[in-house]
Amino acid sequence: MSRASSSQHTTSAGAGHSRWVRVTHWIVAGSVLTLAVSGFTILMAHPRLYWGAVGNDLTPALLELPVSRNYRHGGWAVATQSFPDGGSAVSAVRTYGILNQDGWARSLHFLAAWFLVVTGAAYLLAGIFTGHLRRDLVPRTGELTRQRLWNDLTGRLRRKIRAAAGGPPYGLVQKCTYCAVVFLGLPLMVITGMGMSPAITAAYPWLCGMFGGSQSARTIHFCVFALLLLFVVVHVVMVATSGFGRQMRAMTFGKANMNSAGVITSRRTLITGLASAGGLLLGGCSETEPPTYGKVLRMGDLLTYRAQRLLLPTRSLAKEYSRSDITSIPAIGTTDPADPHQWAYNERNGALYQRLRSAQFADWRLRVEGSVARPGSYSLSDLQHFPARTQITKHTCEEGWSAIAEWTGVPLRTVLEAAGIRPSARFVSFYAFDDDAESIDMLDALHPQTILAYGMNGGDLPIAHGAPLRLRVERQLGYKSLKFLHRIVVTDRFEDLGKLSEPRNGWAWYVGI
Incomplete structure (x- = not known):
């Protein structure tokens, strides 16, 4: 045969x-x-x-898929105009808890x-x-x-x-x-x-x-x-x-x-x-990389981070839109650090935020410290005197929804260079009034679209969206764009940011996908 x-x-x-x-x-x-x-x-x-x-x-x-209580929600607070001079785009705060x-x-x-x-x-x-x-x-x-x-x-x-x-x-x-x-x-x-x-x-x-x-x-x-x-x-x-x-x-x-x-x-x-x-x-996980905390799930996050850093261009820009593309946008998470009914309320910080807000944030300061040659603090007026950048970009929430808004602020790179960032610096950590904390690597920190935003849709940044200052990291999901900033720390290696940071609560540190 x-x-x-x-x-x-x-x-x-x-x-x-x-x-x-x-x-x-x-x-x-x-x-x-x-x-x-x-x-x-x-x-x-x-x-x-x-x-x-x-x-x-x-x-x-x-x-709409009836697979959880989220598909038909209980309602939203009264919607407010997203534009100071009117327009169809609105913003609103949730009045219900979601799964x-x-x-x-x-x-x-x-x-x-x-x-x-x-x-x-x-x-x-x-x-x-x-x-x-x-x-x-x-x-x-x-x-x-x-x-x-x-x-x-x-x-x-x-x-x-x-x-x-x-x-x-x-x-x-x-x-x-x-x-x-x-x-x-x-x-x-x-x-x-x-x-x-x-x-x-x-x-x-x-x-x-x-x-x-x-x-x-x-x-x-x-x-x-x-x-x-x-x-x-x-x-x-x-x-x-x-x-x-x-x-x-x-x-x-x-x-x-x-x-x-x-x-x-x-x-x-x-x-x-x-x-x-x-x-x-x-294999190949390292303590000098973003956190894994010994969990298998974090290993997958680390692999995604490494692959995207290796394969994607470092200076690629997120798509920017025109003003006619701006849409309605929900305000989620902490929408008022002074509200004791919100889940991340901190009594000391809440009282401080209330005093600063009552004075139109005239006494608010952003502290910049850590691995910098000239640590210091900046008022809102100081930040507004830096060259500003305005970008109309898409905010993508990890929940699955997205919206387009205009953000105005100072590039983070400008502030870090003014503070004299040291060559050994690798990460930048951010701290908020609601005790939340975030960090990004230096590649994202120095990206031209990573800004400290104090304006939204042509007006001042609203309270519900993080006034007086929020971070915008356009190439990651929305929760990396931390609201209500008051402190920035530059570090030479990754540091644990406490119990409210993402890895401690089961969330990925890097969310480029």
């Missing part, structure tokens, strides 16, 4: 899945399941879908995404070099006829399914479905995910533009993943109806019927593959 005919005979008999196919299959399966759970949790924070560049609770939704578990869910989501991307790339490369994709997965030209597709589909619907031995050959419907998942569904899910990233879209704006905006990308991302979950459900049903135990043994151990020694060997192979993938993703 010739080599070709022997190979054909082996395949038709169901030789089982290759070892690398089995390992990548289960890593991808685990990743997709994790993405489903974490993605649903993320969606619950803002279960409204939009089309275009922006969308939030103060703008119409394309679709938001985005912190751990986002970190887990991106950790699973890294496993999916790395394993998926390995599968594609191995499939190309071994001929698996061409031989077993991609339909041949002669197979792709409507009659053959119809016959295969109706046969499966009538449960005329062979008692599969596990592995190729696949039916025509299987091939088409697997190709749609491998070459269309999963890549589209990854690309739309990147289309929602402030850092990635700043570097490659076409990723966002090809979908019509980041909110369109979010909507497509959700719809594609819903279809992938439907595929998983149908796939499991088909496996069950064609011999569940036999199929599971074939995909896990390589053959439908195995002795105990073969099971142990194959199990070791699978565990080794999973451990290797985990080591690839989680």
Whole structure:
């Protein structure tokens, strides 16, 4: 018998899945399941879908999903005009509590995404070099006829399914479905995910533009993943109806019927593959990097940070809009540090903020200290005498909504240079009146669009949006743009910012995606 005919005979008999196919299959399966759970949790924070560049609770939704109490909220405070001279854009403060578990869910989501991307790339490369994709997965030209597709589909619907031995050959419907998942569904899910990233879209704006905006990308991302979950459900049903135990043994151990020694060997192979993938993703963490606190979820955040710093241009600019693009924008989080009913209220700082506000912030000062040659303090008037920058940019909240607003302020770089930033400086920490704290690395601190904003939409910065001064970090998610600033500390290494910092409360330190 010739080599070709022997190979054909082996395949038709169901030789089982290759070892690398089995390992990548289960890593991808685990990743997709994790993405489903974490993605649903993320969606619950803002279960409204939009089309275009922006969308939030103060703008119409394309679709509202009843998956949490957030989808039909209890209401907002009386809306105020966003422009001092009028206009249609408004701002409002929430009057209700929301369900938001985005912190751990986002970190887990991106950790699973890294496993999916790395394993998926390995599968594609191995499939190309071994001929698996061409031989077993991609339909041949002669197979792709409507009659053959119809016959295969109706046969499966009538449960005329062979008692599969596990592995190729696949039916025509299987091939088409697997190709749609491998070459269309999963890549589209990854690309739309990147289309929602402030850092990635700043570097490659076409990723966002090809979908019509980041909110369109979010909507497509959700719809594609819903279809992938439907595929998983149908796939499991088909496996069950064609011999569940036999199929599971074939995909896990390589053959439908195995002795105990073969099971142990194959199990070791699978565990080794999973451990290797985990080591690839989680290895190399350093105490000098942004915080991990020894948690697996933080490892994924660190990997995202390293990858974006390595692969993205350092000076890419977030898209800037025209005044006609300015939209309504919610005010969330702490909206008044002097209000004792707010969750982050600090009695001492609240009383101080109230006194400063009563005097129109005339006595307010921004302290700049740490790794600088000339530590000191700046009044609001001092900051306004520096060359100002005005930018109309998109604010992307980790909850899922976004808005466009105009911000006026002094570039952070200007203030740091005036204070004499030292060459050894690596991080900049920010402290607010509500005891919140943030930090960014020096690359973001010196970015031209990172500003200390004292104006919004042509007027003074409103109280609810962080008066008298807030940070704007345009290439990260909104919660990095800390409000109610009173102190900046430049450091030579990362420092723990206390119990209200993001890593201590389950939130990622770097949120460029």
